Amino acid sequence: MDQLLQQIINGISLGSIYALIALGYTMVYGIIKLINFAHCDVYMIGAYIGFVCITSLKLGLIPALLIAMAICTILGVLIERIAYRPLRNATRIAVLITAIGVSLLLENGMILIASPQVRVYPQIDGLLAKSFDIGRITINMKQVLILATTIILMILLQFIVKRTRIGKAMRAVSLDTEAAQLMGINVDTTISFTFAIGSALAGAAGVLVGVYYNSINPLMGLLPGLKAFVAAVFGGIGIIPGAMLGGYFIGMVETMVAGYGGSMFRDAVVFAILIFILIVKPTGLLGKNVREKV
């Protein structure tokens, strides 16, 4: 029982990271129907920016987090602007290949700049180094930090999407791009904004992962990126609460499988769940069935 609770707590931390990344996938897919393969590398770059801020610039964690989010925002918007926008009317497979190209570019660019070796995030002293026990369960402050940051960001996201003009525009464009355009919504701006928000969340996830697991490398985005995408599909792609739900579910499953002796197969289990969900309910847990008109 204690072990189960402990795994749940670990699962929530990992799930928070997946959820933050998955949100970026799901929003971008919802709005331009693109699996943005470069998204996981934005997350990786966020982790590196955090690393530079904390080690070289001797900044605190919160400023590092904010700077990483800001730079990732710019990066995300630039990627959309330069690589995806010229292909707005091309086949989806062409855009997808472009996205893969951008992903390779970011990964190899980072390998060139920072070398392929693993970097170790500095241990943070003070409050964050502490942990406390409840019964036989240990909760450390990093886990609290991750959960708190994630919750704050998600509330902020919900606010933006539900309560602001630009949020309304995002929802409109994802429902029907042409109709939204006819209603006077600037589609390009809205898409840029979607990339901005998604990338900011990915940047935050990058820094949090650095703090939690301590090590980062240029290819760190690949697998979490895939799993976050699985999370987005699991919850119903294009649906924001679905991505959160999916992120926590995948995080939880992964820690459970690893915690109970299946660590070699934890990735396989995640993909098996993906395929199962796709076959049983292709539109995801919260998705609605859309019928093709004949």
Next chain:
Amino acid sequence: MTLLKINKLTKSFGGLTAVANVNMEINKGELVGLIGPNGAGKTTVFNLLTGVYRPTHGTITLADGSQEIALEGLKPHKICSKGLARTFQNIRLFKELTVLDNVRIAMHKNVAYGLLSGFLHLPSFKREEDRLVEESLRLLEIFDLADKKDELAKNLPYGEQRHLEIARALATKPKLLLLDEPAAGMNPAETMRLSEIIKRIREKFDLTILLIEHDMSLVMKICERIYVLDFGMVIAKGTPEEVKTNEQVIKAYLGEGVEDA
């Protein structure tokens, strides 16, 4: 003799009942029209008949010699192989393929060579392929499309695309042909020609035809019997004359409370 019998056919999408308790009978050799205002459920009936949708309730039975075949719940390609072929309201040709290929593909289920011959291009392959081309051209001839066999379907003018779709449906060798608004978007001259063609293929291939149409002149001119659908229900049936004068039909088309307006 009844070829197709539809009994209490119902289809609901969530809370919306698109087709409710529809009963229809189509005799062999008949040319029957299915009309009704927009959104009455005509195309849904076609989609149910051809297996695109599964009926919520009801049965669809096709007579095959002395046998009766239940069509409901079968997949579209199975239904096609039982002898039902259709065209689509919003033309669905294989756009990037040639006119000839469009027709040849529809002959697929009657091709008599196997996979191995397909890989190795054995003599049976050549024999069958020659036959396919020959039969396709004969079919295209009827629609004056034979000399356009190598053009891409998407490059044909609109009227010819509609013709090609009918030719493609005929290539499956159907007993019952379902035409979904074949005259939509055609001018009077083209509609005239279409009605000629429908008559001709009906005789030539010993066909039974059910057609949905908005163009009343066409329906009244060529159909022998008409079913009128409104809000998913059959509100009238009979000869064109009977239907024309039916009060409920007039009401459905013109709406109630005309005098208030």
Next chain:
Amino acid sequence: MKKILKAKGFKMLTALVLTYIIIQVLVSTNIINDYMQATLVTIFINIILAVSLNLITGFTGQFSLGHAGFMSIGAYTCALITARIPTTWGFILGVLAAAIVASIAGYLVGLPTLRLRGDYLAIATLGMSEIIRIIFINMDDITNGAAGLLTKRFVNWTWLFIFTVITVYFISNFLKSTHGRACISIREDETASEAVGINTTKYKVMAFTIGSFFAGIAGALYASYFYVIKPDIFNFNKSVNILVIVVFGGLGSLSGSVVSAIVLALVSSFLQAFSDVQMILYSLLLIIIMIFKPGGLLGSRELSIAMLGDWRAFIGEKFKALRSRKEKKTTAKEDLDNDPVENK
């Protein structure tokens, strides 16, 4: 008609024999050295992979991101057999077994997942190939885990040439048969395809199974030439590389896949000189090509003599400054004709 067909086949055969002789001469005079021979072999393997994936994605319209998974099944099957029967006959048996096992896997994977469409199918096939890779990593006793298997070289480039020609010949024949046309009709319009009596599920699975069959052969050839195989060779990036070849050559163009496999291999061996920035240049090139030519080199057309003529006229137009106005007009038209995808 018959005579022309025969003549065409004869021309093709002559061209192939000539190609073989030229390469053979270059190899025996050592103008193509060992290193370049490896590139040559890679080209052949990539042609087989690209052509078979093109059948699935380009012709049948089913977006797969898991082709490397089936390649790995072929590679391991063949390596395990040649480890026990280390002869040429063992190799031939290995290739056959590889193709069959891979196609069975393709069938089993395809049956449930091919109900999905577009991106969903892509992700499902990606997931499947990752699962296959993880299974290979964890089957220590048989596959030696992440370290992989070491066999020895059983084939020279001639074998690869033969298998490549056979693959392209079979797939090209298949696409010209009624079964192939059924597959293509699914790409064009699945609903219409069902409506004219084509069992679309059957043909999707068939395309997938045949594609996996040849991917298995490619894997077997890889194992028998490069003799080191490990699960990480067949990862997501490998699947992506194959897809890039297909898209770059043109979805739905077999000759496009062949040309593209050759061009991309030459480009990447050229980039090897800049080893530091090799991958950066490659990815930049990928992005730029996609932005300026999203339909690939050939769109969905096949290479033909007439087209070469068009291109020559087009290139001539670009580089020769002095031309009469009339000629300019005609070439501009041909230029448009060359890009059906972009004009859509």
